[in-house]
Amino acid sequence: MSEKMMNALRLNAVNDLEYCQVPIPAPGPSEVICRVESVSICGTDPHIINGDFRGMWPKEFPIILGHEWSGVIVELGEKAGDFGWKAGDRVCALSHVGCGQCKMCLEGRYTLCLNYGKSELGHRQYGHYSQGAYAQYMCASVKAIEKIPDEMDFNVASCMDPLSIALHMVMRSGIKPGDSVLINGAGAQGLMSILCVKSMGAGLIMISGSGTRLEAAKKMGAVPIDYRKEDVAARVKELTNGLGAKRVIECSGTEVGIRQACDAVGKGGCISMVSLPKEDVKIPIRKIVLDEIDLVGNRANPNTLAKSIPIGMNFIKEIRALITHEFPLSKYEEAFDIFNGRKDNSLKVVLKPQL
Ligand SMILES: [Zn+2]
Ligand SMILES: [Zn+2]
Structure with a gap:
């Protein structure tokens, strides 16, 4: 049986990005597959691409980066529905998923997880060392997603992680x-x-x-x-x-x-x-x-994603104004050039994998 494929922006090695076809991931029991609608470029991404965090982010190549994203659930792992998720849910996401068992995770400080980097124990950091969202589909733990209101567009929703x-x-x-x-x-x-x-x-x-x-x-x-x-x-x-x-x-x-x-x-x-x-x-x-x-x-955003969504709604006009550029994912070179050079008064630059 042939695997279903998707378009993705893959980092094959330091400074070697390739827009290519890769298999659509399959969800684990407590994971969902989302159709990615918007991914905003984070200031960390160019540093990862340049090899500034070699050995940590990523641990190995190839990797798909991108962690500030939003989309729609299209497939559920066998337990994901039991946690209240369903196909069609509109979501935004964060990058860290703790192991859930260590002392830091039990204190709610899962961005300090003592099992950081041990994916065999369930730890993830999407778009850093775990596969990320510069792709048409994204596999994410239910721990990493939050529902967004119907009134929140996907570009704004992709900014809920940095917010x-x-x-x-x-x-x-x-x-x-x-x-x-x-x-x-x-x-x-x-x-x-x-x-x-x-x-x-x-x-x-x-x-x-x-x-x-x-x-x-x-x-x-x-x-x-x-x-x-x-x-x-x-x-x-x-x-x-x-x-x-x-x-x-x-x-x-x-x-x-x-x-x-x-x-x-x-x-x-x-x-x-x-x-x-x-x-x-x-x-x-x-x-x-x-x-x-x-x-x-402060390391990332432990337990603040849900709180940031109503704040995002209160300031939706201001957040929309921060998003200065939008490109199809295939135009990533232009997007990174504008973002990295702060050209054309760019601030938040969003990539659209479905366009
Ligand atoms: Zn970021
Ligand atoms: Zn942990």
């Missing part, structure tokens, strides 16, 4: 109603963080960045600080009567940006971080100690 990462980071900053916030970096994570801090009752929202991204942030209600023209920490102090920001959401991932976060945070404040700098950077530990600054690291 839920921003939400995890913002929640872990300990933000309280009325707190002043500095968001460091006006890329997709920074802009989505504006929506999350608003949802958590932020007071003054400041954001550092430059160019059209900073203008987008201003439209979303944040006070823009152009780091190329202004001293970010000094401007934050000015805007907060000398106090500094109560919460800093660090999305720049640069040495300068991280230093800036440390300088701009107020006494008793928190720096919540998501970006990975290329190398470890020096931070002012004496200030961190003497000013009782909380430093919080």
